[in-house]
Amino acid sequence: MSRPVLIIDFGAQYAQLIARRVREIGFYSEIVPCERAAEAIAARRPQALILTGGPDSVTAEGAKALPPAVLSSGLPTLGICYGMHLLAHALGGEVTSGQVREYGRTDLSSEPSALFTGLPRYLTVWMSHGDTVMRPPAGFKAVGRTRTVPVAAMEDRERRLFAVQFHPEVAHTDRGADMLRNFLVIGAGLTPDWTMGDAIALAVERVKEEVGSGRAIVALSGGVDSAVAAALVHRAIGGRLQAVFVDHGLLRQGEADLVEAGFTRDYPLPFLRVNAEERFLAGLAGVSDPEEKRRRIGAMFIDVFKEAAERLPGVEFLVQGTLYPDVIESGGGQAAVIKSHHNVGGLPAEIGFRLIEPLRDLFKDEVRQIGRELGLPERLVDRQPFPGPGLAVRVVGEVSPERLALARAADAIVTEEIERSEARRDLWQYFAVLTGARSVGVMGDGRTYLEVVAIRAVGSADGMTADWGRLPAPLLERMANRIVTEVAGVGRVVYDITSKPPGTIEWE
Ligand code: XMP
Numbered sequence: 410m411s412r413p414v415l416i417i418d419f420g421a422q423y424a425q426l427i428a429r430r431v432r433e434i435g436f437y438s439e440i441v442p443c444e445r446a447a448e449a450i451a452a453r454r455p456q457a458l459i460l461t462g463g464p465d466s467v468t469a470e471g472a473k474a475l476p477p478a479v480l481s482s483g484l485p486t487l488g489i490c491y492g493m494h495l496l497a498h499a500l501g502g503e504v505t506s507g508q509v510r511e512y513g514r515t516d517l518s519s520e521p522s523a524l525f526t527g528l529p530r531y532l533t534v535w536m537s538h539g540d541t542v543m544r545p546p547a548g549f550k551a552v553g554r555t556r557t558v559p560v561a562a563m564e565d566r567e568r569r570l571f572a573v574q575f576h577p578e579v580a581h582t583d584r585g586a587d588m589l590r591n592f593l594v595i596g597a598g599l600t601p602d603w604t605m606g607d608a609i610a611l612a613v614e615r616v617k618e619e620v621g622s623g624r625a626i627v628a629l630s631g632g633v634d635s636a637v638a639a640a641l642v643h644r645a646i647g648g649r650l651q652a653v654f655v656d657h658g659l660l661r662q663g664e665a666d667l668v669e670a671g672f673t674r675d676y677p678l679p680f681l682r683v684n685a686e687e688r689f690l691a692g693l694a695g696v697s698d699p700e701e702k703r704r705r706i707g708a709m710f711i712d713v714f715k716e717a718a719e720r721l722p723g724v725e726f727l728v729q730g731t732l733y734p735d736v737i738e739s740g741g742g743q744a745a746v747i748k749s750h751h752n753v754g755g756l757p758a759e760i761g762f763r764l765i766e767p768l769r770d771l772f773k774d775e776v777r778q779i780g781r782e783l784g785l786p787e788r789l790v791d792r793q794p795f796p797g798p799g800l801a802v803r804v805v806g807e808v809s810p811e812r813l814a815l816a817r818a819a820d821a822i823v824t825e826e827i828e829r830s831e832a833r834r835d836l837w838q839y840f841a842v843l844t845g846a847r848s849v850g851v852m853g854d855g856r857t858y859l860e861v862v863a864i865r866a867v868g869s870a871d872g873m874t875a876d877w878g879r880l881p882a883p884l885l886e887r888m889a890n891r892i893v894t895e896v897a898g899v900g901r902v903v904y905d906i907t908s909k910p911p912g913t914i915e916w917e
Contacts, residue, residue: 411437411603414593415455417446419463419473419491425733427459427489427578427589429772432608434590435601447478457485457597460492462576466540467494468506475499485569485597487589490538493563493572500546500570502560511536514581515555522552522564523596524571524588532583534561534575542574564596571596605775605782609641612767612779616645619765625726626762628714629654629680630797631668634730634768636789637780641767642728643678644783651679651724653717655710658686659799659813662821667788675786681721685713693801693808699917702808706798715760727762731769732776734871773871793838794872802917805845811898812860816843818896819862826888827866832880837869839878841892842905842916850900859900862892867914875909 414436418424424440431438436456441449450458458479465472475495479486488496494504517534519525534555542560545551553562553573561574571592577585593599620642627639629652643650652672656665665682672680692709696702718724768776780790801808804816819841827839846861864885866878889902905912 411607412454412456413437413439414457414459415446415449415453416440416459416461417443417449417476417479417492418461419443419465419495421461421463421489421491423576423578424461425770427461428770429775430578430586430589431459431593432603432775433586434593435603436593436599437603437607437611443473443476446476450478450482450484455484456599457593458482458487459592460486460488460495462490462492462537465491466506467491467498467504468540483568485592485599486571487592487596488570488572489576489578490574491540493542493574494540496570496572497542497546497560497563500549502542502546502549503544504540505543506540509541509557510539511555511557513537515575517553517555517561517575519562520550520552522550522562523566524552524562524564524573524591526591526595528584528587528591533581534577534583534585535579535581536575538574542572566596569597605778609644609779609782612641613645616642616765616767620646620649620726622649623725624649624651624721624723625728625765626651626653626718626721626724627728629668629672630795631660631664631792632730632795633773633777633780633790633792634732635728636671636730636785637776637783638728638730638766638768639672639678640676640780640783640785642765648679650728651681651721653714653721654680654682655713655717656682656684656686657689657706657710657713657799659689659706659801659808661795661800661824662817671786671789676784676789681717683713683717685709688713690808690810690813695807697806699802702801702917703798706801710797711760725763726765727760728765728767730776731766733768733770733772734873735769793836796915802915803840804843805916806843812843815860815862815896815898816841819843819892819899822891822895823864823866823888826884826891827880830881830884832866832878832884835868836866836878837872837875838914839864839866841865843899844903844916848901852900857900860898861901861903862896862899863903863905863916864888865905865914865916867909869909869914872914875914877906877908880904 414431428438498504515536517532545563548565549563551560551563555561564571577588629635692705800816804812823841827833842863844861844863848861850857867875869875892902
């Protein structure tokens with residue numbers, strides 16, 4: 410296996426993002442907390458080091474220190490933000506605290522250097538700092554400055570030490586990935602040698618080690634994450650993985666059959682489908698409160714899954730498709746509960762299995778790429794996100810079979826029309842909501858009093874924030890006409906122009 414680029418974490422917000430960029434450039438990377446840097450350098454024999462940012466100020470008491478092993482290793486090193494301050498401080502440069510603060514986009518002017526090879530002289534970079542390097546240590550050359558910061562980037566080519574005040578890993582920094590590549594390829598003199606195929610092989614090895622000769626089960630939701638986690642674990646342990654797909658009757662048109670075909674015909678693995686539509690609909694009868702719906706669906710899902718698992722003796726492990734953004738979202742513990750997410754598909758550990766989460770260091774688009782490499786059908790890999798509680802949270806008010814059928818039919822029209830149009834490329838999700846409102850209309854010569862459907866289409870990078878989609882009027886018109894004429898029971902269509910925040914993507 411490749412020797413890693415070791416990312417030494419000083420409490421950064423963006424350590425995983427750095428790791429991800431390094432992977433994209435073609436290097437294997439590992440993250441270690443700074444307290445364990447010395448042993449990791451000795452044990453992992455890294456090719457290069459990256460020191461992350463962090464919340465401390467180098468001059469403050471109790472601030473995280475630069476582990477001596479970093480400099481004594483003689484390895485090529487890049488310091489980012491706090492990592493830069495640590496290098497400057499340790500090597501005799503001047504770092505001041507609190508005199509210059511920069512947050513957000515800043516204009517950088519660069520000098521000819523390893524870090525900026527092939528890049529325009531003026532770039533926009535993303536800053537977030539209170540400490541500043543005013544004078545570089547001996548042997549370093551300042552190679553970037555901003556209006557207020559004299560040393561925004563510095564390098565010592567001979568010792569292969571590099572540092573930047575800004576964050577090259579975030580998307581707001583122009584050509585940031587090229588700067589990281591320049592550090593690794595030009596500054597450190599390394600050759601990219603890591604591919605998605607290697608990443609898969611490593612993940613497969615880890616699962617093999619964890620599961621040994623045991624058996625595992627995976628709850629397939631029909632979404633990308635559980636599908637890719639299943640395929641990965643299947644590659645590691647083959648028929649000792651059993652997939653259980655609970656059809657709760659709240660899926661989109663044709664979805665349950667699509668999932669079944671995907672996993673029995675196109676990517677065959679031991680697959681059990683449990684049809685539980687009647688049970689879920691009975692459990693939801695008379696319930697209108699959104700949180701109560703989510704709670705009941707979550708509880709029923711666990712019951713049905715457990716019953717299925719009891720029929721499969723000897724299973725010790727549960728595979729989950731947890732991604733890195735899910736880990737972050739649940740990690741804080743500070744955030745107010747807006748909705749009880751992940752109550753379906755994300756089964757609680759207390760149900761008695763040991764958890765395997767092979768995707769927990771990865772981002773959604775990386776997971777899609779892995780799915781493709783593993784040979785999952787494109788129809789499964791390229792789907793829009795869909796909430797665990799399914800259409801139940803898109804039918805405002807009581808979920809009856811009739812109302813569910815209206816929501817499903819309207820949703821199928823929205824999906825079909827948007828997937829046929831150019832607009833799709835810019836959208837994260839698009840669907841129909843049965844709003845629970847009724848309105849008066851006129852059809853033929855008679856008065857109608859029918860349900861109102863809302864079309865929801867949003868652009869988003871990760872679902873955390875979202876912007877309403879500026880869809881072309883002819884597309885909106887086509888969807889509205891088709892819904893009112895083809896879905897008997899719907900008399901009016903509105904378009905939701907609320908962003909997140911203040912709205913959420915789903916209506917419930
Ligand atoms: P909201 O509505 O909170 O949704 O803006 C953000 C993203 O999460 C999806 N979503 C869920 N996913 N279980 C899930 O697995 C849930 O209970 C759930 N609720 C919302 C939603 O579709 C959007 O992509």
